[in-house]
Amino acid sequence: MLLLQKKKCASAVILALLLIGVLLTGGCAGPKPEQLESVTMLLDWTPNTNFSGVYVAMERGFYREEGLEVELVQAPGSVVQMVGANQAAFGFSFQEEVTFARLADIPVVSVAAVIQHNSSGFISLKDRGIENPADFEGKRYGGWGSPVEEATIRALMERYGADFSRVEMVTTGEVDQLISIEREADFAWIFYGWTGIEAELKGIDFNFIELRLEDPALDYYTPVIISSETLIDANPDLVRRFMRATARGYYFAITNPEEAAQILLEAVPELNPELVMASQAWLADRYQADAESWGLQKLETWENYGNWLFEHGLIEALPEMEKAFTNTFLE
Numbered sequence: 001m002l003l004l005q006k007k008k009c010a011s012a013v014i015l016a017l018l019l020i021g022v023l024l025t026g027g028c029a030g031p032k033p034e035q036l037e038s039v040t041m042l043l044d045w046t047p048n049t050n051f052s053g054v055y056v057a058m059e060r061g062f063y064r065e066e067g068l069e070v071e072l073v074q075a076p077g078s079v080v081q082m083v084g085a086n087q088a089a090f091g092f093s094f095q096e097e098v099t100f101a102r103l104a105d106i107p108v109v110s111v112a113a114v115i116q117h118n119s120s121g122f123i124s125l126k127d128r129g130i131e132n133p134a135d136f137e138g139k140r141y142g143g144w145g146s147p148v149e150e151a152t153i154r155a156l157m158e159r160y161g162a163d164f165s166r167v168e169m170v171t172t173g174e175v176d177q178l179i180s181i182e183r184e185a186d187f188a189w190i191f192y193g194w195t196g197i198e199a200e201l202k203g204i205d206f207n208f209i210e211l212r213l214e215d216p217a218l219d220y221y222t223p224v225i226i227s228s229e230t231l232i233d234a235n236p237d238l239v240r241r242f243m244r245a246t247a248r249g250y251y252f253a254i255t256n257p258e259e260a261a262q263i264l265l266e267a268v269p270e271l272n273p274e275l276v277m278a279s280q281a282w283l284a285d286r287y288q289a290d291a292e293s294w295g296l297q298k299l300e301t302w303e304n305y306g307n308w309l310f311e312h313g314l315i316e317a318l319p320e321m322e323k324a325f326t327n328t329f330l331e
Contacts (some may be wrong), residue, residue: 037070040240042091043072043172047268048194049279050114050223052091052260053287057249059263066241068133083228084108086108090242094222096148099306103321107229111243111327112295114250115193115286120222121210123177124187130207133214134160142172142185149189156214163282173305178204191222193286198272198300220295220305224325232326243295250287250294259285295330 054072057063057326063070074081079091080098084106093101093108095190103107124130130139143149155165177188177195190196192208199206212219224244232239261280265273280330288294302321309315315327 007075007235035067035240035309036064037048037067038089038233038237039063039068039070040088041070041072042075042079042082042088044075044092044094044223046074047264047271049264049276049283050191050193052253052264052280052283053246054323055264055267056252056260057245059267060249060252062240062245062248064327065298066245068238068242068245070242071199075248079098080106080108080226084227086228086230088223089231090227091236092223093226094224095220095302095305096222096309098224098226098310098316098324099107099302102324103315103317108226109229109232109323110221110224110297111227111232111329112225113240113291113297114244114285114295115221116289116291117208117286118212118219118294119192119196119286120189121192121208122174122197123181123190124186124207125181126205126207128186128207130187131207132160132209133157134162135188137163139165139186140168140170140184142170142175142177142180145169145171147314147328148309151187151309151314152211155308155312156209159215160296178202181206193283194275194279197282201274215308217304217308224297225295232322233270236329240329240331244331247330253280254284254287254294257281293330296327297325299325 041054047055049205054070059070060072075091079093080101082088083091083099092194093110094112095110096111098197113133122130124139128139129135133153136153136157141153150169151165157167158162170185172184175184177190178199181188186236192210196208227239256279257280261277264280265271265276299322302324304317306315306321
């Protein structure tokens with residue numbers, strides 16, 4: 001009897017140790033590193049809160065749970081060209097870029113809208129007196145030298161009966177936009193969720209003209225996450241697993257903005273903590289906004305901006321917009 005009790009005790013101890021091991025490993029061992037499928041995700045800009053959902057999905061292990069090992073790379077060139085050529089599985093882009101890419105037979109597809117509404121617009125120091133697009137007359141615009149910039153400014157001014165020829169277009173390139181509007185230019189095109197919040201924190205007295213409020217057609221998706229038709233056709237399961245984990249990352253950022261901001265700061269410690277925290281709080285309600293779920297895209301939004309580009313001579317034809325995006329991989 002004593003021997004039997006000892007055996008039972010020994011078995012209980014072994015079972016307990018096994019249960020502890022299971023708990024410590026999260027309930028299951030999961031895929032081993034060598035079993036994970038490697039995936040490259042391209043950033044189209046320096047790390048910021050637009051990308052927080054991906055950083056969260058990496059840090060919280062959401063990708064690993066889907067059998068993926070994701071590497072984030074700041075793109076050395078064009079994101080759409082690299083993704084379209086299958087040099088990377090996914091990347092960040094924007095609706096305008098995807099539209100141009102498809103017209104050039106680059107087979108990229110938007111698989112999610114990171115933010116539901118365009119938060120970009122024109123910032124200027126308040127003392128420059130730029131309160132609406134008519135006030136662009138006699139001012140200097142600092143930008144990248146893109147035809148879309150010129151067309152957008154021209155179209156907005158025409159709605160106010162203003163003369164675009166009186167705007168001086170200055171190519172400032174990668175110069176800090178807040179520095180640019182103090183030195184080389186009077187106004188610049190920014191994303192409010194990052195540069196606008198930065199201006200607030202610095203106590204800059206500024207005006208902001210929000211694009212989507214000036215023209216509904218300019219409420220397009222920026223940024224978006226893209227993949228290629230090749231990958232979608234050949235391995236839809238990989239795309240589905242990647243997007244499932246990515247969506248979890250953005251839902252986490254929506255409901256836990258402070259934690260998401262901290263995760264981004266730990267991954268990119270050179271970022272300004274105050275800016276990251278404030279920007280993340282600002283974006284939390286805007287990632288999904290009025291959509292039924294995060295990432296969803298509407299054909300109407302794609303068609304409206306495509307028609308705007310066509311009407312203003314920036315594209316010579318309209319691509320099949322229903323093929324430029326998909327909601328298939330959003331659950």
